[in-house]
Amino acid sequence: MGRSPCCEKAHTNKGAWTKEEDERLIDYIRVHGEGCWRSLPKAAGLLRCGKSCRLRWINYLRPDLKRGNFTDEEDELIIKLHSLLGNKWSVIAGRLPGRTDNEIKNYWNTHVKRKLISRGIDPQTHRPLNEKTTTATATTTTTTGAAKPTANRVTQLNFENASPQSISEIKLLKSNIDFKYSKNFNSSFYPRKPESVEETNCSSSGMTTDEEQNHHHHHHQEERKSSHENQEINLELTIGLAPIRSELTPTSSSNSADAESKLQQQASYQILEKVVTRGVCTCCQLGSQRSELCSNCQNSNVFYRYY
DNA sequence: AACGCAGCCAACCGCAACGTA
DNA sequence: GTACGTTGCGGTTGGCTGCGT
Numbered sequence: 001m002g003r004s005p006c007c008e009k010a011h012t013n014k015g016a017w018t019k020e021e022d023e024r025l026i027d028y029i030r031v032h033g034e035g036c037w038r039s040l041p042k043a044a045g046l047l048r049c050g051k052s053c054r055l056r057w058i059n060y061l062r063p064d065l066k067r068g069n070f071t072d073e074e075d076e077l078i079i080k081l082h083s084l085l086g087n088k089w090s091v092i093a094g095r096l097p098g099r100t101d102n103e104i105k106n107y108w109n110t111h112v113k114r115k116l117i118s119r120g121i122d123p124q125t126h127r128p129l130n131e132k133t134t135t136a137t138a139t140t141t142t143t144t145g146a147a148k149p150t151a152n153r154v155t156q157l158n159f160e161n162a163s164p165q166s167i168s169e170i171k172l173l174k175s176n177i178d179f180k181y182s183k184n185f186n187s188s189f190y191p192r193k194p195e196s197v198e199e200t201n202c203s204s205s206g207m208t209t210d211e212e213q214n215h216h217h218h219h220h221q222e223e224r225k226s227s228h229e230n231q232e233i234n235l236e237l238t239i240g241l242a243p244i245r246s247e248l249t250p251t252s253s254s255n256s257a258d259a260e261s262k263l264q265q266q267a268s269y270q271i272l273e274k275v276v277t278r279g280v281c282t283c284c285q286l287g288s289q290r291s292e293l294c295s296n297c298q299n300s301n302v303f304y305r306y307y
Numbered sequence: 308a309a310c311g312c313a314g315c316c317a318a319c320c321g322c323a324a325c326g327t328a
Numbered sequence: 329g330t331a332c333g334t335t336g337c338g339g340t341t342g343g344c345t346g347c348g349t
């Protein structure tokens with residue numbers, strides 16, 4: 001049984017997006033929010049497949065995208081994350097606000113790989129080029145070496161031979177990844193189901209009842225999925241980890257008396273505070289609310305990661 | 308100016324994961 | 329349990345651009 005195509009190819013545009021198409025997509029998402037990519041093109045009057053719309057939005061049109069060259073700090077962070085995670089571009093992108101997985105992937109392939117090779121480091125294994133592969137300090141079961149990575153939701157890491165420094169870095173990384181996938185930090189940009197009158201108004205204009213139900217249905221799916229991810233994204237570290245806090249304020253101290261671990265935890269909170277913002281509806285994100293946030297957003301205790 | 312080449316990046320494709328009927 | 333629909337991810341490609349000859 002073959003898979004049905006993701007969209008009707010006969011009547012879809014391909015190739016570069018025009019300004020008009022961009023504007024249509026932005027306008028539609030400004031009003032209706034993300035989600036339901038399958039039906040979006042038709043609803044927005046675009047002759048594109050949903051996948052194409054999603055890609056265009058995520059990689060190019062999203063209002064919070066950072067433009068311009070990668071900084072040295074971003075460079076080093078990418079290298080470090082890649083050494084720990086392999087080609088998990090979406091996870092890596094989650095640690096670089098304003099950068100997309102595609103952008104990072106392209107940057108890796110065009111710049112970072114070469115940079116590492118010039119340093120005498122194998123960009124896949126992050127080990128010296130002339131060194132035979134032996135025990136890695138940190139390997140993933142899904143992405144090590146040239147093996148094709150799978151899209152497993154559960155990534156198991158084995159750090160048995162990791163150095164104390166690596167362990168600290170991994171702790172920090174894990175805490176941030178857990179954070180990303182935690183319930184209030186959905187990886188989706190506008191994940192919440194509208195609950196208030198205001199928000200429903202923001203997202204429902206122009207939709208038929210059926211479309212709206214479908215739209216909400218997908219929001220439910222997203223929520224369930226992210227909740228599922230929250231449970232499933234488990235790096236299964238074989239080392240003891242500092243407790244991961246769900247609040248943002250670093251008031252409680254870790255049980256560990258280890259000064260380094262405290263410093264790491266502190267650094268982790270600082271990073272988190274930089275990349276986190278209050279969760280708001282699409283209207284507020286895109287500034288279509290005339291002033292401040294709608295009441296639902298104001299009352300919400302939900303926070304999202306801000307890419 | 309014309310050509311070839313390399314680099315870059317937006318976009319596409321195929322597949323896996325996951326939910327639902 | 330299975331078929332199907334939808335979404336997201338990672339690998340790949342095609343076309344544009346800049347540079348050297």
